[in-house]
Amino acid sequence: LIELLEAARRAPARRAAQFHAGERVLVQVVDTSPLGLSVRVLPGGEEGIVYADEAAYDAGCLRLGGAQTGELRSAHVLKQREDGRLDLCFRPYANVDKLMEA
Secondary structure (H helix, E strand, O other): HHHHHHHHHHOOOOOOOOEEEEEEEEEEEEEOOOEEEEEEEEEOOOEEEEEEEHHHOOOOOOOOOOOOOOOOOEEEEEEEEEOOEEEEEEEOOOHHHHHHHH
């Protein structure tokens, strides 16, 4: 996470179309809903969502409840949606392909 934070500080802001599937990014959780977590990719503030079934995933952490509003997290880009927002996940991208097949 520290590595991503340092990279985000040095990197210029990017638009959603400039991200590619599987890319690891730094996000800040900005809101919660029944659908999942609303997040902003840092730097730049591109909006995205981590769906509810993925939001509780917390690799290497025994804390209950998953991510909290305001928290910085490492995430992986799944895709850019037609509305310009990003779909993201907390799992390593290699594992996402296996989940999509199931």
